[in-house]
Structures are given as C-alpha cells and as structure tokens.
Amino acid sequence: MKPEENEIREMLRQALPPVNPELEADLWPRMLRRLDERHARMSWMDRILLLAVSAGVIAFPAVIPQLLYQL
C-alpha cells in the first residue's frame, strides 16, 4: 500500500467507529413480510388491470377480435 493511502487509512480508522458485521437477529420473518406485502400489492394491481380490461371490452366490444389477435 502506498504511503499516502496508509496515512488516509489510519485517519479513517481513527475517525470512523468500527462496525459490528455480526447479524444479531434472524431476518427471515421480515423477509416473509416483505414477500407478502409485494404479493398483495401485485394481486391488487392485477385486479385493477383486470377491471380496466373488462370495462374496455364492455364499452368497446369491437376491440375483442384485436385483443384475441394480440394474444
């Protein structure tokens, strides 16, 4: 390591408190909550999309052949 890097490293070590990299709690319960939230959000969005498509099809039945063609 170059001398100037060494100097800066010593200054950083003095200034920044050491961190504890040990995990003190199992994060899986939080992860599960995150997964549940996202799944719930996706199904809500799916519902809105479904409603929008249904409303569009009812209002403009002529688009049905075009939609089927796109599928």
Next chain:
Amino acid sequence: MDAMAEVHEVDDLGRRFAEGNLDAFETLFRRHQTEVFGWITRIVRDQALAEDATIETFWRIYRARARFDARREFGAWARRIATNVAIDALKAKPREIAGIERDVPVAPGPIADAAMNDAVRRAFGLLPAKLRAAASLALIEEQPHAQIAAALGISVAAVKSRVHRSVELLRKSLRRLQVTP
C-alpha cells in the same frame, strides 16, 4: 455428506430456488443472510441500514430467481447484488450515514483530535457512493481486492483506481477543511 452429494444438494437447491420454490429460497436466505448482512455493514457502516439493505438484497434476488444459474455460486451472486443495494443506500442517505453536514465549516487553526475526526468523517461522507464503497472495503475493512472487484463487477485494476481516486479526493477535501493528512 460426501463432496459429490454436497454438490448435488447445492445444485438441486439452486434449481428449486430458480423455479420459485419458497422453501429453497428460505434455505438459501438462512444460509447467506449473515454473510450478506456483514458485507453490506462493511460498506454502509450502519447496522439498521444494513438490515434494511439485506432485506432489499434478498428481495431483488427473489425477483431475479429465474435468471439464477444453479451452477454458479449463490454467495458470490448475492454479494454482487448486495453491493449494488448498499451503494444505492449510500446514494439515498449520504449525509445521514456519516452524520455529515456539508456546509458546516471547520474552525481554522490548530485542530484537536475530535475536530480532526469530524473533518475526516465529513470528507469521507462527501465521496461519491461508488468510491466510498471501494474505500470502505479496501482501506478500512481490508477486504481482498479480488473479492471487492467481483462484488463490484469490475476489474482489480479498476478497484485500485477507485481507491486511489478516493484517497486523492479525501486529501483534497481535508486540505480544503484545513486538515493536513
């Protein structure tokens, strides 16, 4: 378990995870959460933030599961994603993390240890997130350059270059704050 059986088990776990099996994801999460959290903590230097970033990392991993190649090492892949998440976290909260107020001047004249440390923290917090991550891992945590390079998705030479630029910027900031390294 012999070596062949272990390799088969890891491959099978990776394959099930890639197919969206939640039990396989849980197993991988429990195996790697400590390592991912430790790596992120070394970059963001804040435990609460590191916990949030660990969850975000595994969320991104879960979303990207279909792209996971079961023949690759899950830990290395997770560390790469964790590094990106940690850098995003540094970008989002640069001042709060280091406790920095950008515009507060350091008093001129001889500088006491506490003021010196404050100036160093401030200069460190002003580094761009990518440089701060490289400096934290290489200079403070002394992680091997090859490991940092793999996690950042860059070459070892690029890591050295980032560390060098960090040192230069820190020296410049400290000179501006009238602290001579």
